[in-house]
Amino acid sequence: MESWIIATDTARLGGILTAARQIGGHVTAAVVGPRSLADAVAAAGPDHVRWYACRDGAPPEAYAPQVAEAVQKAAPRVVLSSTASAGRVLLGAAAAKLGAAVVSSVQTLAVEGDIVKVGRAAAQGKVIETLDAAGAVACIFDGEDVAPAASQPATVEEVRAEDPGDSLRVVETSPDSGGSAGLRTAARVVSAGLGIRAKGDLTLIQDLAAALGAEIACSLPVCDDMRWYGPERVVGRTHNQIAPDLYIAVGISGQPQHAVGVRDAKVVVVINNDPKATFFKICDYGILGDLYKVVPALTEALKQVG
Amino acid sequence: MNPMKIVVVFKFLKNPEDARVGSDGSVDWRGAKMAVSDDDPAAIQVARNLAAAGGEIVGLTVGDGDAAWAAARGASSTVIVTDAQSNPDAAATGAILAAGVRRIGDADVVLIGDSAWDYGVSVALASQLGWTALAGVSSATMDGDRLRATRKFGDSTQVIEVARPAVLAVFASRAEQDAPGMKEVLAARKKPQIKLTLADLDLTPADRVISRGTKLPDTTAARMIDGADPAAAATQLVTALRAEGVL
Numbered sequence: 001m002e003s004w005i006i007a008t009d010t011a012r013l014g015g016i017l018t019a020a021r022q023i024g025g026h027v028t029a030a031v032v033g034p035r036s037l038a039d040a041v042a043a044a045g046p047d048h049v050r051w052y053a054c055r056d057g058a059p060p061e062a063y064a065p066q067v068a069e070a071v072q073k074a075a076p077r078v079v080l081s082s083t084a085s086a087g088r089v090l091l092g093a094a095a096a097k098l099g100a101a102v103v104s105s106v107q108t109l110a111v112e113g114d115i116v117k118v119g120r121a122a123a124q125g126k127v128i129e130t131l132d133a134a135g136a137v138a139c140i141f142d143g144e145d146v147a148p149a150a151s152q153p154a155t156v157e158e159v160r161a162e163d164p165g166d167s168l169r170v171v172e173t174s175p176d177s178g179g180s181a182g183l184r185t186a187a188r189v190v191s192a193g194l195g196i197r198a199k200g201d202l203t204l205i206q207d208l209a210a211a212l213g214a215e216i217a218c219s220l221p222v223c224d225d226m227r228w229y230g231p232e233r234v235v236g237r238t239h240n241q242i243a244p245d246l247y248i249a250v251g252i253s254g255q256p257q258h259a260v261g262v263r264d265a266k267v268v269v270v271i272n273n274d275p276k277a278t279f280f281k282i283c284d285y286g287i288l289g290d291l292y293k294v295v296p297a298l299t300e301a302l303k304q305v306g
Numbered sequence: 307m308n309p310m311k312i313v314v315v316f317k318f319l320k321n322p323e324d325a326r327v328g329s330d331g332s333v334d335w336r337g338a339k340m341a342v343s344d345d346d347p348a349a350i351q352v353a354r355n356l357a358a359a360g361g362e363i364v365g366l367t368v369g370d371g372d373a374a375w376a377a378a379r380g381a382s383s384t385v386i387v388t389d390a391q392s393n394p395d396a397a398a399t400g401a402i403l404a405a406g407v408r409r410i411g412d413a414d415v416v417l418i419g420d421s422a423w424d425y426g427v428s429v430a431l432a433s434q435l436g437w438t439a440l441a442g443v444s445s446a447t448m449d450g451d452r453l454r455a456t457r458k459f460g461d462s463t464q465v466i467e468v469a470r471p472a473v474l475a476v477f478a479s480r481a482e483q484d485a486p487g488m489k490e491v492l493a494a495r496k497k498p499q500i501k502l503t504l505a506d507l508d509l510t511p512a513d514r515v516i517s518r519g520t521k522l523p524d525t526t527a528a529r530m531i532d533g534a535d536p537a538a539a540a541t542q543l544v545t546a547l548r549a550e551g552v553l
Contacts (some may be wrong), residue, residue: 091480101515123322301544
């Protein structure tokens with residue numbers, strides 16, 4: 001069975017490609033964006049890459065009708081994208097042309113006879129639901145980003161795209177502020193939540209960050225309600241999504257809006273005095289205790305390690 | 307400039323946070339309360355901003371929940387597709403919503419919360435309407451006659467001019483500010499509610515996917531350390547982190 005991947009970025013690319021390979025057939029990637037993106041996707045190892053370069057001022061979504069038509073002609077059984085906004089719009093357009101089902105939070109794919117079995121996260125990730133698709137299915141992939149099996153890079157075919165017109169026109173682009181950039185590339189991050197009771201207590205966070213050589217981040221309410229840090233320090237779905245080697249969450253309950261910001265971190269440590277904190281269910285290490293005692297103790301222990 | 311007709315889609319669901327999972331992976335939804343999607347307040351806030359330049363807001367919802375939700379927040383009327391069922395196939399929900407938008411007629415913009423509970427609904431709705439669409443939108447304004455939407459794109463923020471009619475799927479970046487007061491809530495119940503069924507819209511329930519049940523995910527549990535002795539806990543953690551190679 002054939003599958004298509006629609007890519008507007010490299011998020012979860014390995015995981016998406018691995019899922020596509022479970023279907024067993026030819027894998028084509030439709031890439032909408034710069035040549036560097038097409039090359040990155042090709043390197044991951046689909047069988048073929050069809051690349052749509054975005055004309056000046058045209059966002060990827062402007063190419064939805066053309067990409068959808070190409071998918072319709074190829075009639076794959078499965079179409080995949082990441083959760084990236086632009087990729088989803090393109091996937092939606094392709095699904096409508098195919099008359100395909102659209103399933104989100106997809107974690108796994110498999111084939112059983114004529115049925116495509118889609119495993120998707122449900123009830124806020126507390127369970128995996130298995131769905132049987134008898135026909136074409138478009139999947140918004142949100143599963144583990146496993147490294148794909150080693151393979152030859154695909155050939156990149158540049159599609160001679162038609163002018164997408166002016167329904168969508170980028171009139172302004174502003175890069176995110178410098179604070180974000182430091183946070184985005186940091187190997188270690190210490191993050192402050194509402195468990196911190198007073199602004200003066202942030203010295204605990206600063207000392208731990210200094211001992212670790214870490215950047216400081218925070219949860220959304222610490223910025224919006226307490227105004228202790230600016231939005232460039234916020235980790236979460238609508239602010240910074242980061243992938244450090246080590247993320248230490250201090251006094252953060254771990255609501256999905258925040259937790260999704262660090263789902264690609266290598267090691268997540270949670271320090272919280274609430275045994276029911278959601279973050280404990282998804283972290284790697286959890287310390288159940290009073291952060292006002294645990295954080296200084298941790299800072300001290302790190303200084304001794306040297 | 308002609309006054310705009312803005313449709314705001316809102317959706318009440320059983321709050322997945324309240325769902326209880328058994329050791330066999332089965333889900334008990336009985337204790338779950340209905341809640342509006344996290345992003346819907348942001349979507350109707352954008353609607354109010356756009357309507358301020360001259361426009362009418364119409365609410366559109368499916369299934370159960372507080373049918374007066376949009377009316378309490380600025381909608382002059384609401385259309386409800388009463389017998390629409392929850393469906394893991396977002397294309398099915400998209401088709402129902404698209405039919406609702408077409409029934410309302412002459413909409414310039416459709417706003418919908420771009421909910422993490424199902425990232426497929428907003429894009430399925432847009433593609434079933436065949437309209438220009440943007441997802442992950444944080445805000446939108448009218449610049450004279452033109453619609454401008456702001457969204458994050460990689461490491462940047464973009465402002466995009468959008469031709470109408472269009473679907474904008476909105477991300478909330480904060481909890482609802484300025485929730486309606488009792489006065490708005492009571493007045494909302496008096497605003498017109500148009501109830502439709504799938505049959506009224508010439509739709510039959512779609513069954514492109516069939517659920518085969520749920521199971522627990524294969525995740526390894528967190529290593530919990532008792533923080534009652536902070537110094538011991540700290541040492542234990544540091545040792546473990548060194549072994550993981552992150553220190």
